[in-house]
Structures are given as C-alpha cells and as structure tokens.
Amino acid sequence: MRVRFWGTRGSIATPGPGTNHFGGNTSCVEVTTASGDLLIFDCGTGARGLGADLMARGKKAIDANILLGHTHWDHIQGFPFFSPAFINGNSVAIYGPEGSRGPLRDVLAGQMEYTYFPIDLNQLPAKITYHDLTEGIHTIGGARVVTQFLNHPAMTVGYRVEVDGVTMVYLVDHEPFSDELWRAGAEPGLVESILHDGDRRHARFMADADLVIHDAQYTPEEYPSKKTWGHSTYDYVVQIAAAAGVQRVALTHHDPSHNDHFVADIERKARILALQRGAGLDVFCAYEGCELVLEPRSTSIFFALDRSQASIAQRHFHILVVDDHPDTLTMVVRALEADQYTVSKATSGPEALRMIDEHIPDLVVLDYKMTGMDGLAVMKTLRAKPKTRSLPVLMLTSMSDEPSTRAAFEAGVTDYVTKPFSIPQLTARVRACLARTQFR
Ligand SMILES: [Zn+2]
Numbered sequence: 001m002r003v004r005f006w007g008t009r010g011s012i013a014t015p016g017p018g019t020n021h022f023g024g025n026t027s028c029v030e031v032t033t034a035s036g037d038l039l040i041f042d043c044g045t046g047a048r049g050l051g052a053d054l055m056a057r058g059k060k061a062i063d064a065n066i067l068l069g070h071t072h073w074d075h076i077q078g079f080p081f082f083s084p085a086f087i088n089g090n091s092v093a094i095y096g097p098e099g100s101r102g103p104l105r106d107v108l109a110g111q112m113e114y115t116y117f118p119i120d121l122n123q124l125p126a127k128i129t130y131h132d133l134t135e136g137i138h139t140i141g142g143a144r145v146v147t148q149f150l151n152h153p154a155m156t157v158g159y160r161v162e163v164d165g166v167t168m169v170y171l172v173d174h175e176p177f178s179d180e181l182w183r184a185g186a187e188p189g190l191v192e193s194i195l196h197d198g199d200r201r202h203a204r205f206m207a208d209a210d211l212v213i214h215d216a217q218y219t220p221e222e223y224p225s226k227k228t229w230g231h232s233t234y235d236y237v238v239q240i241a242a243a244a245g246v247q248r249v250a251l252t253h254h255d256p257s258h259n260d261h262f263v264a265d266i267e268r269k270a271r272i273l274a275l276q277r278g279a280g281l282d283v284f285c286a287y288e289g290c291e292l293v294l295e296p297r298s299t300s301i302f303f304a305l306d307r308s309q310a311s312i313a314q315r316h317f318h319i320l321v322v323d324d325h326p327d328t329l330t331m332v333v334r335a336l337e338a339d340q341y342t343v344s345k346a347t348s349g350p351e352a353l354r355m356i357d358e359h360i361p362d363l364v365v366l367d368y369k370m371t372g373m374d375g376l377a378v379m380k381t382l383r384a385k386p387k388t389r390s391l392p393v394l395m396l397t398s399m400s401d402e403p404s405t406r407a408a409f410e411a412g413v414t415d416y417v418t419k420p421f422s423i424p425q426l427t428a429r430v431r432a433c434l435a436r437t438q439f440r
C-alpha cells in the first residue's frame, strides 16, 4: 500500500513561508492498494494537486473512491477543483457519514450552488455516485473498510482499511471523549484501563494498525481553551496508539496558527512521549508530499464488529430528556427537536421512570445530579428490569471527574457527555447512540 499526503492542515488552508515544510493545504490523503485501487481520504484543498497529478499520470480512465470523514469545509473544499471529475469516462464514488441534515449528495451540491461556484454538481461529466455510510463493514474497491463514529461536532466517521495484509486507519477529526484517559487504580497503558467507553472503542478501532493517521491539532496547553471544538492533542494520540499496539502514527490536521517551527516542536515532544511509553511506536507529523509504502505483515488482524448497525436516516425516534435544571432541559429539548426527533421531558428520576414504564423511548438523555433520586439510582432501576436492561442511556452532566465517569459506566450508561458541550457535538453523540441500538 502506498500512502501520500496532499493536505495536512486543519480548519483552513494556510499557505505562506511559515508553512512551507508541513504544508498549507487542508486534509487530503491518497492511498493506492497493491491491486491498484485508488482511495482518497478527505477532499480538502490538497485534492486539487492530487487531481492534477492523477491526470498527468496519463491513465486512460481514473476510478477514484473518495472517503470523506465528514463534510466540514476543510474536508470538502477541494472537490470542485478535483479535475478527474471534469472528464467524461472517469468515475468518482463518494463515501461519507449519513448527515443529520440531508444526504451526502445534497451537502456536496450545496457548496457548488451558483452563489459559491460557477459549475453545478450535476454538470460534472464524470460518473459520480454517492454512498451514505453508518457504522459497519464495507467493501470499497478490493478493500475491507470498517467505519466507526468519531467525537466531533458533526457526524464524522473514522475509516479502518484492511487490504493486502496491511491495515491503515484514518481518524480525522476527533476529540477525546474524556479529560481523563485512564481509570484510577488500573494499570496505565492498557486498552482495558481506559476510563471512557468511547476512548476504549477508539483504541480498539486502531488496534494493531500499520499506520494510523490522526487529528492532533492542539498541544495539551492549548486544549483547555479549545474544548468541544472536536480535535485531539498529540499526547492523547500517542498514549492511545501505544496502548492499541499501533506501529506508526502520522499526526495531522495541523492548526493554522502553528508554523513549521511549532509543528516540528510537536513532533519532537510526541516522539519523546512515545519513547517513554516504550511501545516501539513510530510517530511523526505528516507533511505535504510525504509518501509511505506499507509492506504486508503476516500478523495483521481483521477488525470484528460486536454489534449490528443500521441506517437511521429513514427512521423516527422518541427521546426522553431527564433533567432538574430547567435551562439545560429546555436547551437539550430544543436541540433534539430541531433534529426532527420526538422529544418528551421529565424533571425528576421518579417521573422519568413512570414515563418509561408507560412507554419505552428509543433513548434517554439523563442528568447525573438531581435532587431526590439521582441519575445513578435511575440507571439501577432501569438495568434491573428486563425490558429496559439494554435501553440506550446518554448521561449528560457537569461531573467530568474520574470517579463519576467510572461510576456512570459501571451503572451501565451507553455514553457519557460532560459540560461544557456544544449542541452539534451532543446531537452527533445522540445519533451515534441511536445507530448502535439493536432495533426492537
Ligand atoms: Zn477539519
């Protein structure tokens, strides 16, 4: 497998003398498999150069598979400049997560409306197909491609590509699920010792990969003021990749305010941390033009899914929100109603249990600290009854400390979201919970 970086910048293209080495174009990675399949991860401004290069290679027909992690600008802006799409006889298959605001095709057509761009999406001569993805196992070209939702303020999927004895995992953009990575008292450095279910799932998703390409936009010093923006720090990535037995990590999605000197310093610090972890992890900061060849290993493993997934785009869901703070309750209810869910509300634990007894919702959004009966007591009652034993519960709370997080997962919550949170982040997490539900 050959991997080449065409765009390594996050958020917005940042050309100029200060970014000459690591590059100013936004996310785009070209992957060519041994059997010749072309997989393109994200279509930021780097896709323009890739398109031109593909054309210059002089192949008769170009068959491109574009795998979008999500549809924020910095991951799609290069698409209208991807020249193979302008040639009759070429084909472009575009994959991306089911969006909460309409199908993938409509989202891409939006940025090519005449207000923004002179050529309509429908006018492109290449054969273009659209594939909305949820979590699951897919076949793209000859590759086995597994998708899993990431933590970002938009529906975002990570991709795990297994082909020709090589595993490459693309995880851009993503923010840690929890401030605390390790469970207190557990041996640090093991996947089983990770505190939050989401971070543990994230580690398992990259397990044993030959290469992980991961968002590492911030330093640990910058992160507190950038919480809920949906990006990782290099120390989170190194720790989690080392625990997961990853061979090599490319840090990418460099912050627009970080010049070459700054990114080189991140690389140096990340390497020191990787050495301290002692897992033999090779870590580097991706730069434009960087090319890697991944050789097959006999030990490569296939990722197994532990649950069934289904498209939720066409389904209707009922969500119960339980909170004794009127402001939070109103805000969450409004956000979910705006996403077309049927929402009911309860202001105490006993009221919620009564309502669930009468009618089981598809998901409960549950506050932790409530006067009288708290969220953990509600969980205990729900998990004791067969009919609500597997009811998905997303706990929403200001309690971000390790003991509270651990207690919530031990009580059986499905997900744990802490304040401060952003509305798009919450609605993405709600959607991921629903997609993972075993439908009754
Ligand atoms: Zn981005």
Ligand SMILES: [Zn+2]
Pocket (backbone or CB within 6 Å): 070, 072, 152, 154, 173, 230
């Ligand atoms: Zn984004």
